[in-house]
Amino acid sequence: MKILMFGWEFPPHISGGLGTACYGLTRGLSEIKDLEVTFVVPKAFGDEEQTAMKLIGANNIPINRKEIFLKEGSKSMDYIEVDSLIVPYVGEEEFWKQKSKKYPRSTRFVETNDGVTVNFSGSYGDGLLQEIKNYGLVAEIIAATTDFDIIHAHDWLAYPAGIAAKQVSGKPLVVHVHATDFDRSGGSVNPNVYSIEREGMEIADKVITVSNLTRDTVINKYGVDPEKVKTVYNAVEPVDDEPGTLPPKGIDEKVVTFLGRVTMQKGPEYFIEAASLVLRKMNNVRFVMAGSGDMLDAMINRTAELGIADKFHFTGFLKGSDVNDLFRMTDVFVMPSVSEPFGIVPLEAMQLKVPVIISNQSGVAEVLENAIKIDFWDTFAMADSIYGILNYASLATYFKEEGKHEVDELRWLDSALKVKNIYDQVLT
Amino acid sequence: MKSICLFFQVHQPFRHRRYRFFDIGNDHYYYDDYSNDAILRKVADKSYLPGNKLLLELIDKLEGKFKVSFSITGTALEQFELYAPEVLDSFRDLAKTGCVEFLSETYSHSLSSLKDENAFKDQVKQHSERIFGLFGQKPRVFRNTEMIYSNEIGELISKMGYTAILTEGAKQVLGWKSPNFVYVNALNPRLKVLMRNFKLSDDLAFRFSNGNWSEFPLTAEKYIGWLNRLDKSEEVVNLFLSYEAFGERQPAESGIFNFLEAFASQVVKSDELKFATPSEVVEKLQPVSVVNVPESISWADEERDLTAWLGNGMQKEAFNKLYELSSRMKRCTDENLLKDWNYLQVSDHFYYMSTKHSLDGNPNRQQNPFDSPYEAFINYMNVLSDFKIRLNAVEPENETESEIAILQRIIQEKDEKLKKLEADLSRLQKPKRPRNPRSKKS
Numbered sequence: 001m002k003i004l005m006f007g008w009e010f011p012p013h014i015s016g017g018l019g020t021a022c023y024g025l026t027r028g029l030s031e032i033k034d035l036e037v038t039f040v041v042p043k044a045f046g047d048e049e050q051t052a053m054k055l056i057g058a059n060n061i062p063i064n065r066k067e068i069f070l071k072e073g074s075k076s077m078d079y080i081e082v083d084s085l086i087v088p089y090v091g092e093e094e095f096w097k098q099k100s101k102k103y104p105r106s107t108r109f110v111e112t113n114d115g116v117t118v119n120f121s122g123s124y125g126d127g128l129l130q131e132i133k134n135y136g137l138v139a140e141i142i143a144a145t146t147d148f149d150i151i152h153a154h155d156w157l158a159y160p161a162g163i164a165a166k167q168v169s170g171k172p173l174v175v176h177v178h179a180t181d182f183d184r185s186g187g188s189v190n191p192n193v194y195s196i197e198r199e200g201m202e203i204a205d206k207v208i209t210v211s212n213l214t215r216d217t218v219i220n221k222y223g224v225d226p227e228k229v230k231t232v233y234n235a236v237e238p239v240d241d242e243p244g245t246l247p248p249k250g251i252d253e254k255v256v257t258f259l260g261r262v263t264m265q266k267g268p269e270y271f272i273e274a275a276s277l278v279l280r281k282m283n284n285v286r287f288v289m290a291g292s293g294d295m296l297d298a299m300i301n302r303t304a305e306l307g308i309a310d311k312f313h314f315t316g317f318l319k320g321s322d323v324n325d326l327f328r329m330t331d332v333f334v335m336p337s338v339s340e341p342f343g344i345v346p347l348e349a350m351q352l353k354v355p356v357i358i359s360n361q362s363g364v365a366e367v368l369e370n371a372i373k374i375d376f377w378d379t380f381a382m383a384d385s386i387y388g389i390l391n392y393a394s395l396a397t398y399f400k401e402e403g404k405h406e407v408d409e410l411r412w413l414d415s416a417l418k419v420k421n422i423y424d425q426v427l428t
Numbered sequence: 429m430k431s432i433c434l435f436f437q438v439h440q441p442f443r444h445r446r447y448r449f450f451d452i453g454n455d456h457y458y459y460d461d462y463s464n465d466a467i468l469r470k471v472a473d474k475s476y477l478p479g480n481k482l483l484l485e486l487i488d489k490l491e492g493k494f495k496v497s498f499s500i501t502g503t504a505l506e507q508f509e510l511y512a513p514e515v516l517d518s519f520r521d522l523a524k525t526g527c528v529e530f531l532s533e534t535y536s537h538s539l540s541s542l543k544d545e546n547a548f549k550d551q552v553k554q555h556s557e558r559i560f561g562l563f564g565q566k567p568r569v570f571r572n573t574e575m576i577y578s579n580e581i582g583e584l585i586s587k588m589g590y591t592a593i594l595t596e597g598a599k600q601v602l603g604w605k606s607p608n609f610v611y612v613n614a615l616n617p618r619l620k621v622l623m624r625n626f627k628l629s630d631d632l633a634f635r636f637s638n639g640n641w642s643e644f645p646l647t648a649e650k651y652i653g654w655l656n657r658l659d660k661s662e663e664v665v666n667l668f669l670s671y672e673a674f675g676e677r678q679p680a681e682s683g684i685f686n687f688l689e690a691f692a693s694q695v696v697k698s699d700e701l702k703f704a705t706p707s708e709v710v711e712k713l714q715p716v717s718v719v720n721v722p723e724s725i726s727w728a729d730e731e732r733d734l735t736a737w738l739g740n741g742m743q744k745e746a747f748n749k750l751y752e753l754s755s756r757m758k759r760c761t762d763e764n765l766l767k768d769w770n771y772l773q774v775s776d777h778f779y780y781m782s783t784k785h786s787l788d789g790n791p792n793r794q795q796n797p798f799d800s801p802y803e804a805f806i807n808y809m810n811v812l813s814d815f816k817i818r819l820n821a822v823e824p825e826n827e828t829e830s831e832i833a834i835l836q837r838i839i840q841e842k843d844e845k846l847k848k849l850e851a852d853l854s855r856l857q858k859p860k861r862p863r864n865p866r867s868k869k870s
Contacts, residue, residue: 250453251817286813288449300802304745309809310816313449 001423003029004148004165005039006139006158010048010055012320015124016261017344018178021210022154024237027052028416035420040142040161042120042135058138058161059120128157129192136160143168150174150423156181156193159200166203172426175204180217183339186264198222205426208232208419210342211363232418233367235410236347244321249329254285254390257330257354259323259345260337262293267336267359267376272299274334276306277383278390285390290315290326327352331396332389336376337362346371350407355389355399357382367410370402430608430655431664431704431713432695433622435571435594436671438476438500439537440468440507441776443797447807452814458768463797465511472512475675480518482685486692487527493696495527495703498671499571502535502555503774505562516562523563529705532556532567532590538773539737541572541581542724543751546758551773552588569594569706573775575624575668575727576734579614579720586619592710594668597623598725598732608662610709611719620710621719624668624727628654633673637682645683648690656700663713664704668727729784737778742805747778749812756823765822768815780804 005026009019026037030052037053044057118134139161143151151173153162159175166173180197181189201207201222207229209215215231218224249255256275260266268289275287289299289312296314303312318326327333333349333356340362347364349356350371358365359376372389374381389396445460486494500519508516522528534540535555540548556567570590572581577595585593597607607623631651635641643650655665670677678684695701704712728736738744750772757769781801798804824830 246450247454250451250455252453286449286452297800297802300805301741304740304742304805307745307748309742309745309805310749310813313452313810313813314806315449 001035001150001420001427002148003035003037003150003152003423004143004146004171005037005053005152005154006135006161006165007039007041007154008157010039010041010044012047013043013045017342018155020237020344021178021234021342023049024235024412025415025419027237028235028412028414029053029419031413032416032420038146038148040139042131056142057120058135058142059117061138061141062117132157132160132196136164139164140168143171150426152176152419153200153204154178156197156200159196163200163203172205173203174206174208174422174426175200176208176210177201177214177218177341178210179341180214180221182217182221183214183265183341186338204228206230206422208422210234211366213361213363213366214341230418230422232415232422233363233410234342234344234347235412235415236344236351236407237412238408239324239348239351240321242321242324244319244323244325246322246325251286252284254331255288255329256285256332256334256386256390257288257290257326257349258334258336259290259318259326259349260335262289262291262296262299264295265337265339266291266293267338268293268295268299269302270336270376270379270382271334272302272306272308272312273379274336274382274386275303275312276308277379278386279308279311281387282390285311285331287312288315288326288330289313290318290323292317323348324352327354330354332357332386334382334386335359335362335364336374336382338376340364347407347410350403353400353404355396355403357385357389368406370399370406372399429699430658430662430701431709432655432701433664433666433704433706433709434496435531435666435668435706436496436498437571437669438498438504438671440464440471440501440504441537441774442503442507442771443467444777444807444811447810447814449810452810453817456764456814456818458811458814459771460797464507467795468507468511471672471676472508472515474680475672476512476515477518478680478685479671479674480515480522482689483528484518484521484525486689487522487525490692490696492525492527493703494692495529495705495708497529497531497569497705498522499531499533500559501533501537502558503537503771505558520563523565527705529569529707530559530563530565530567531569531571531594531706532559533571534573534773536770536774537573537776539573539576539747539775539778540751540773541576541584542734542738543747544754545584547751547754547773548584549588550758551770554770568592569710574737576724577621577721577726578724579722581724582613582619582621582721583615586613586616590619592620592622592706594622594666594706595624595721596725596727596732597626597666600732601719601721601725605717605719606659606662608658608665609716610664610713611717612715614718614720617715617718620715622664622666622706622709623719624666626727628665629667629669632667632684632687633669633677636673636678636684636687646687648687648694651687651691652694652698652701656698664709736782736784737775740781740783740801742783742801743778743781746781746805746808746812749809753816753819756819756825760819760823762822765815765819772812772815777804777808781808 007022011019011023014020026039029035029037038056039053040056040058042058044055044060048055118138120131143165149171151162151165151171153159154176155178162173162175181193201224207218207224209218209229209231212231215229218229219226258268258271262268300314303309327349333354335343335346335358337343337359338361342363346356346358357372357374360373361376365373372385374385443460443463444458447458483496532552533555534551538551540551560566568590569592570585571594575596582593607625611621611623613619613621636646638644674684695703724734725732726734738747780796780798781804783801820829821833824833
């Protein structure tokens with residue numbers, strides 16, 4: 001079985017959990033016999049780990065691709081031009097020149113680098129919608145020239161690519177919902193994004209969600225037939241032991257950590273309120289908020305207002321191995337997300353034997369047994385749990401040991417087998 | 429005859445390096461040596477050195493009729509010693525002429541006068557001792573950080589034995605009154621108050637080289653014309669500036685040094701004007717009225733208040749957390765801690781955290797080493813956290829901590845003893861060498 005996967009980011013070039021999850025799942029799938037994955041991203045940097053799959057960057061796909069075949073036994077060359085109705089152009093002037101020629105009505109134009117390949121940033125900046133569209137165009141070409149059985153698209157950024165591939169090839173499409181715009185925006189969804197998401201889910205033959213929480217959203221907010229939606233939980237890659245660049249812990253105080261984007265979705269303000277409550281009861285503890293985001297300045301102001309800024313520290317964004325260093329200093333990890341489709345970070349923390357507190361509003365809460373679960377808004381319960389783990393050694397030891405056992409059992413292979421099941425259903 | 433009272437502020441902070449959370453407890457060095465060195469070097473070459481050279485020449489040429497006063501902060505003096513000792517020499521040369529008065533202020537240009545009487549007195553004492561040690565003058569006139577002043581601060585200063593204080597001629601306290609007279613403190617009329625003429629001072633400090641200014645270009649003749657046109661009864665014009673205005677904020681190419689030279693010569697020649705140091709002004713002139721300043725004023729921004737340093741929640745939090753340590757610092761004798769304590773109090777740290785976005789051309793604002801006030805705040809609090817941990821080890825905060833401190837000291841002693849005994853042991857265990865080295869040869 002050959003899978004053509006469309007994603008948006010891939011380690012090490014990731015900005016969040018999406019890339020990590022895609023990588024983990026692909027690794028899991030590669031362990032299954034007779035399963036081959038070709039993973040497409042808008043921009044391949046060349047340093048991605050490709051042991052488990054073939055990685056294609058859409059930025060490397062030539063438009064009007066010319067394939068060269070050497071006829072056996074003879075020296076003459078022959079090449080086939082893929083018959084695509086996409087006309088590449090470089091810059092605006094070229095566009096008008098090209099456009100003034102005669103083309104069939106369905107012809108589309110795409111701006112290219114050097115008349116050959118399309119430029120992708122692979123990031124989340126301006127011109128995102130244009131990039132998504134272009135990604136879809138290139139996906140058509142990839143679909144027309146690659147051999148596969150199923151298309152699998154990760155999150156809305158890649159849905160148009162998946163749809164395009166399906167339309168060209170007629171092969172079934174599975175979309176994988178890692179998050180919806182309801183999670184990202186806190187309810188005030190962007191209509192553009194919503195319509196892309198909805199179209200993807202409607203055209204898909206099956207929809208995979210990362211938790212039942214997300215499954216409910218997909219069914220209730222996007223009106224997708226419940227029969228079509230299946231939940232497959234994420235897992236976690238074994239964390240590497242490589243030390244980062246941070247110095248060892250220099251204080252003999254407890255450390256409580258928040259790690260993630262400092263945005264509304266992640267609930268940083270509840271963490272601060274809880275910190276302030278804990279600091280009223282005990283003194284030998286420090287709180288760390290690692291990450292950046294649009295709420296950072298407001299959060300810094302809030303710690304000043306509460307008068308806890310000498311015990312509450314901001315580190316900014318931390319890179320991969322530095323995150324592990326921070327976990328090694330951490331006594332409690334808190335993920336107070338307001339809306340979290342899954343949330344892999346607590347699993348990483350547990351691997352490094354850090355007790356975790358997670359919100360009931362996160363998908364990962366459906367999976368985990370050995371974690372304290374609270375409502376994100378219940379700062380008293382949050383403070384209580386933090387205080388408990390810090391002060392009652394037996395509780396901390398329990399979570400450290402049991403949590404580690406539990407999370408070691410969560411393997412991507414198991415998730416991959418469930419995905420394989422869904423493929424089988426789609427193909428029969 | 430009007431007195432012209434020229435006063436220059438000289439200050440440099442010890443800027444902190446990027447001090448991250450992970451440095452806390454690991455690294456106790458907080459300073460960005462490179463920036464401190466480079467900035468001081470730059471300002472010294474552009475402003476302090478050419479400025480002092482010119483002042484010395486003028487004093488010499490005008491036969492003692494040209495007089496100025498300075499307030500140099502302790503941190504600036506330390507930086508001269510570290511990075512540009514020749515600046516210190518040139519100030520010493522100025523002191524020897526007898527035409528230069530050095531005023532008293534807080535050692536590290538701190539805001540302690542607003543919060544902590546003990547810390548404030550301590551800072552003032554340190555500073556005036558330093559000035560006496562370097563220049564052989566015992567300051568009698570006080571100039572608080574950034575001209576910060578209120579009735580209470582004045583009363584405190586007068587209790588400490590000072591005869592006069594310099595401050596801003598802020599509109600909100602003077603109203604219709606002119607700054608060009610000597611005033612007295614509202615609580616203790618023995619303390620005289622010199623009010624800065626901000627219009628004439630800022631003409632030099634901020635507007636001199638501004639081509640869009642309607643009075644541009646400003647010549648010494650024009651400026652003296654303004655002084656002559658002031659009301660005949662007015663007695664003193666207080667021109668208080670940051671010394672960097674000469675050469676740094678107003679570059680040498682703008683002609684600011686030439687202006688100063690021409691201005692000084694013409695004042696000395698004039699029958700209407702003369703130079704006087706603050707002490708002379710206070711001695712010779714009679715005060716005309718009380719000036720009531722219930723709320724603190726400063727020379728900063730349009731508002732002339734404290735909001736540049738203590739305007740937002742972050743600034744107040746950092747300020748309060750810093751002076752919480754004051755009572756314990758009083759007992760502390762550790763030299764390094766005392767030094768860092770001084771540097772932590774420098775008002776610039778709080779200035780960097782300001783969220784006011786006014787563009788008044790204040791020089792400090794242009795030298796903010798942080799991209800945002802939030803970064804400045806985080807960095808300062810991290811440094812303060814580490815400082816607190818070190819202080820706790822020496823001066824514990826409460827009983828548990830003092831117990832921990834005692835235990836740690838015991839552990840340390842035992843460790844040392846252990847080390848010593850181990851050394852003894854290994855020495856004794858070494859195979860015995862033959863007593864007589866000569867026996868080896870044979």
